Amino acid sequence: MQISQDTHSVTPSSEANGYTKINTAMLLAFINRLLGATRGIDNELNIEVSKLKATLERSASDDEIITNIKQVERQVMLQPNVLSDSLKIADNAVSQAATSLINLLQHDPALTAELQLVLAEPKASAVVALQAKVQSLFCIYHNAIKNLQESSGDNNHNLSATAIAHKKICDDLQRLINELDFSGGFGSNLKKIRQRLLQGVASHELVDICLQIINNVIEGAREERLASKTFLHAIVEELNNIAYKFDNSLVDSDNISKKQMSLLENLKERIDILDLDISTSDNLEETKQHVQQGLEIISSSIQQQEQLLQDKIRLEAQIKAVQIQLEELKKETLLHTQRLEAQQHKLYLDSLTQVYNRTALDERFKLEFKRWQRYQTNTTIAMVDIDHFKNINDTFGHIAGDKALKIVARALQKSIKSADFIARFGGEEFVLLLSDLAPNEIQAVLDKLRNTIKNIPFRFKGKQISITISIGVTQFSADDNETVEPFERADQALYEAKSSGRDKVIIRI
Numbered sequence: 001m002q003i004s005q006d007t008h009s010v011t012p013s014s015e016a017n018g019y020t021k022i023n024t025a026m027l028l029a030f031i032n033r034l035l036g037a038t039r040g041i042d043n044e045l046n047i048e049v050s051k052l053k054a055t056l057e058r059s060a061s062d063d064e065i066i067t068n069i070k071q072v073e074r075q076v077m078l079q080p081n082v083l084s085d086s087l088k089i090a091d092n093a094v095s096q097a098a099t100s101l102i103n104l105l106q107h108d109p110a111l112t113a114e115l116q117l118v119l120a121e122p123k124a125s126a127v128v129a130l131q132a133k134v135q136s137l138f139c140i141y142h143n144a145i146k147n148l149q150e151s152s153g154d155n156n157h158n159l160s161a162t163a164i165a166h167k168k169i170c171d172d173l174q175r176l177i178n179e180l181d182f183s184g185g186f187g188s189n190l191k192k193i194r195q196r197l198l199q200g201v202a203s204h205e206l207v208d209i210c211l212q213i214i215n216n217v218i219e220g221a222r223e224e225r226l227a228s229k230t231f232l233h234a235i236v237e238e239l240n241n242i243a244y245k246f247d248n249s250l251v252d253s254d255n256i257s258k259k260q261m262s263l264l265e266n267l268k269e270r271i272d273i274l275d276l277d278i279s280t281s282d283n284l285e286e287t288k289q290h291v292q293q294g295l296e297i298i299s300s301s302i303q304q305q306e307q308l309l310q311d312k313i314r315l316e317a318q319i320k321a322v323q324i325q326l327e328e329l330k331k332e333t334l335l336h337t338q339r340l341e342a343q344q345h346k347l348y349l350d351s352l353t354q355v356y357n358r359t360a361l362d363e364r365f366k367l368e369f370k371r372w373q374r375y376q377t378n379t380t381i382a383m384v385d386i387d388h389f390k391n392i393n394d395t396f397g398h399i400a401g402d403k404a405l406k407i408v409a410r411a412l413q414k415s416i417k418s419a420d421f422i423a424r425f426g427g428e429e430f431v432l433l434l435s436d437l438a439p440n441e442i443q444a445v446l447d448k449l450r451n452t453i454k455n456i457p458f459r460f461k462g463k464q465i466s467i468t469i470s471i472g473v474t475q476f477s478a479d480d481n482e483t484v485e486p487f488e489r490a491d492q493a494l495y496e497a498k499s500s501g502r503d504k505v506i507i508r509i
Contacts, residue, residue: 019418026326028056033333045075056339083420103210113177155286162203169206170197173213175358175426178351186220198398241325352402353409361423361431368421369435369483380434380442380475381486383494384412387468387502389428404467408453415449431490446505448469454503470497473507 031053054069164422177194193212195300201209356364368379386392386408393401405428412430413422421433450469458465472494474486489508497506 014286015412026323028053030326030330030333031056044078045072048072048075058187085102110329110367136206159294166203166206170201171427173197173209174204177213178424184223186216186223189216195398198401201476213487236378328346350409353405353424354421355409355413355430358423358425361421361425364421364423364433365483369476369480369486377435378437378439378475380432380435380437380473381490382432382446383425383472384430384432385470385472385498386428386493387470387498392465392467396460396463396465400465403460404458407456407458408467408469411453411456412449415452437475439507442475442507443505446473450503450505470502471505472497473509475509477509 031049034049048068048071052065052072055065055068139211174194174197177190177197190213193209193216196209270394348356348363350357364383371377371381386404389401389404392404405424409422409424409430412432416422416432419435423431426433434445450471452468454467454468458467472490472492474489475494477489480486493506493508496508497504500506
């Protein structure tokens with residue numbers, strides 16, 4: 001605070017406002033973290049948090065700030081209802097798939113009973129992010145039942161329709177397991193199921209495997225939902241606590257400023273009266289009395305000022321406690337954000353080879369197709385298949401097969417440009433999206449890539465293993481109206497490369 005020498009006017013100290021600015025800066029930092037942590041969870045929540053941020057940035061009134069904080073708190077409290085609505089959608093999809101299977105399997109009481117157990121699972125047994133996967137699993141389950149009905153029990157390895165359907169189901173199950181990202185026991189269980197599928201299973205085992213996968217997905221989803229719910233509740237508690245302390249700090253700061261202003265005005269008024277009394281008094285004794293009264297006034301003011309100083313120290317301690325609390329909450333939200341980002345990244349990675357998975361491929365392929373439609377850029381689609389991969393698995397085991405997949409994926413990734421894209425399509429197949437290749441450059445570039453794989457010195461348990469690849473290639477064409485058309489051309493070119501002797505590049509544009 002300061003007193004103007006020429007007008008004797010009094011202005012409040014800026015110290016308390018300084019504390020508020022520090023507190024506001026801390027809140028803004030926390031809100032930025034909160035916006036990152038809640039991105040994609042709920043649009044209404046993001047809107048309210050953004051409003052609070054804007055309110056603080058434009059130094060709005062205290063009442064408006066508190067109102068915005070409470071609005072954020074209300075939105076956070078609504079999150080369980082939002083999650084509940086999403087869960088109902090997933091539960092309905094599961095129930096519909098299970099009901100259709102029950103109608104299909106009326107002649108099989110045992111399987112019908114197992115499906116009834118799945119339907120009896122608690123409602124809080126899935127999350128929105130896994131809705132599509134659970135639906136896919138039930139579709140696979142449906143295919144498995146059809147496979148059992150049509151199968152004659154013959155386990156030969158010819159190319160009959162039943163054997164092809166069986167292989168497709170196993171491949172789809174493996175792909176889905178690769179796309180699921182669960183930690184702890186559920187992740188370990190899914191990896192064991194994948195190993196079982198790699199080693200080969202009979203048709204009658206597929207039903208049990210599907211149920212195991214579904215059960216692990218349900219339990220893993222429940223665990224992750226519980227973790228998210230716990231985190232959101234903790235945010236609510238912290239926000240409520242911070243809002244309460246922030247409100248109290250503002251009130252205390254305002255009271256201190258008012259008391260200081262009142263004290264100064266009172267002191268100035270008493271000094272002016274004393275000055276007038278002294279200047280008009282001709283009696284020495286009266287003057288002494290006036291001086292004594294003035295000293296008492298000053299002494300009383302000093303005591304009150306000391307009390308205000310203690311109040312300020314207490315307020316500083318409160319603000320520091322809030323700052324520490326904000327720092328801790330900021331660390332928690334940062335860790336949660338990093339975990340969400342890591343999970344989001346893993347959703348698009350093949351867990352075995354660490355290149356992109358089919359989900360990522362679908363998104364990138366659509367993006368490249370739209371870009372080609374707009375700019376007519378040269379985008380090359382190359383489907384890569386490891387030749388005689390089944391022989392590697394059968395001769396050296398699935399550990400050798402996994403190692404071969406990793407080595408080929410790593411070599412392919414190193415051989416393409418940073419702007420290019422690689423994904424594992426499924427099994428031993430990969431897809432490359434190569435940019436800015438003229439049609440007359442494709443053969444040389446992909447032959448070089450093919451020879452790179454062919455020359456890899458791959459050894460397993462002291463034995464040399466030869467790895468070659470076949471490649472089917474195409475580019476987007478003016479006749480392409482949908483993404484499926486160029487993809488089918490590349491697949492047909494790959495089939496020609498394999499049927500004509502393998503270790504070849506076939507181009508169809």
